[in-house]
Amino acid sequence: xxxxxxxxxxxxxxxxxxxxxxxxxxxxxxxxxxxxxxxxxxxxxxxxxxxxxxxxxxxxxxxxxxxxxxxxxxxxxxxxxxxxxxxxxxxxxxxxxxxxxxxxxxxxxxxxxxxxxx
Amino acid sequence: xxxxxxxxxxxxxxxxxxxxxxxxxxxxxxxxxxxxxxxxxxxxxxxxxxxxxxxxxxxxxxxxxxxxxxxxxxxxxxxxxxxxxxxxxxxxxxxxxxxxxxxxxxxxxxxxxxxxxx
DNA sequence: CACGCACATCGACGTACGTCAATGATTGAT
DNA sequence: ATCAATCATTGACGTACGTCGATGTGCGTG
Numbered sequence: 001x002x003x004x005x006x007x008x009x010x011x012x013x014x015x016x017x018x019x020x021x022x023x024x025x026x027x028x029x030x031x032x033x034x035x036x037x038x039x040x041x042x043x044x045x046x047x048x049x050x051x052x053x054x055x056x057x058x059x060x061x062x063x064x065x066x067x068x069x070x071x072x073x074x075x076x077x078x079x080x081x082x083x084x085x086x087x088x089x090x091x092x093x094x095x096x097x098x099x100x101x102x103x104x105x106x107x108x109x110x111x112x113x114x115x116x117x118x
Numbered sequence: 119x120x121x122x123x124x125x126x127x128x129x130x131x132x133x134x135x136x137x138x139x140x141x142x143x144x145x146x147x148x149x150x151x152x153x154x155x156x157x158x159x160x161x162x163x164x165x166x167x168x169x170x171x172x173x174x175x176x177x178x179x180x181x182x183x184x185x186x187x188x189x190x191x192x193x194x195x196x197x198x199x200x201x202x203x204x205x206x207x208x209x210x211x212x213x214x215x216x217x218x219x220x221x222x223x224x225x226x227x228x229x230x231x232x233x234x235x236x
Numbered sequence: 237c238a239c240g241c242a243c244a245t246c247g248a249c250g251t252a253c254g255t256c257a258a259t260g261a262t263t264g265a266t
Numbered sequence: 267a268t269c270a271a272t273c274a275t276t277g278a279c280g281t282a283c284g285t286c287g288a289t290g291t292g293c294g295t296g
Contacts, residue, residue: 024167029160036158042147049142061273074255076274095263095272110228192285194244213242213293
């Protein structure tokens with residue numbers, strides 16, 4: 001049999017005491033989820049790691065299609081997704097567009113998830 | 119006109135030098151993306167924050183439907199998603215199921231995204 | 237045993253996502 | 267001006283996601 005639970009006033013409308021104020025508002029959660037969705041993809045994670053491991057920390061689109069084994073439009077699409085949330089920067093140099101991962105934007109995504117910022 | 123780019127051997131098949139080895143393998147990226155997808159949702163982020171801010175760090179399903187303004191099946195679905203990747207623990211006590219956020223699992227998700235672990 | 241409560245599962249719906257082939261846009265070179 | 271190369275955009279396809287109502291499951295009470 002299960003352990004006896006600390007009964008308080010179960011037969012009322014409220015089964016437990018109300019929760020404390022949540023530290024994340026609706027808009028905060030929406031914005032954070034938007035950035036998290038951008039990196040919550042295997043190919044985009046590999047994309048970021050490829051950029052960070054690249055010489056001079058940058059790479060053009062044509063460099064990324066082969067190691068990811070994806071078509072050029074797909075890589076362009078992923079880079080756009082990452083760019084929209086500010087996780088990568090884009091710089092056009094001649095025919096090529098060089099992408100670069102933004103470390104500060106990455107830490108800004110992980111910061112709200114850490115236990116406490118005391 | 120754009121700046122003159124450092125030409126090396128552009129007219130060959132390879133436009134640039136190949137990238138350095140990526141620190142993320144395909145399986146690593148897939149696994150990390152799976153856990154990131156679990157938290158890349160506004161409601162699940164609010165769910166986690168509600169759990170962490172709750173008294174004793176735990177709450178049952180019935181406590182979470184009202185502050186999230188979601189139906190009970192939807193909350194149950196989100197809790198299952200978080201449970202599948204180990205971000206929350208579930209403990210049945212009587213009629214209620216008490217959920218609790220796992221701080222170590224959260225830091226394990228953010229760890230690979232931080233700049234360097236030197 | 238029968239009833240009520242909390243929770244999980246199922247089925248369905250609309251929407252968003254990941255991917256590609258085809259096409260358009262822009263740049264540098266001939 | 268024409269051409270080739272890189273990249274972005276479009277349209278389409280299958281799949282997965284978020285949400286709900288309805289239903290099933292398990293537990294505690296009378």
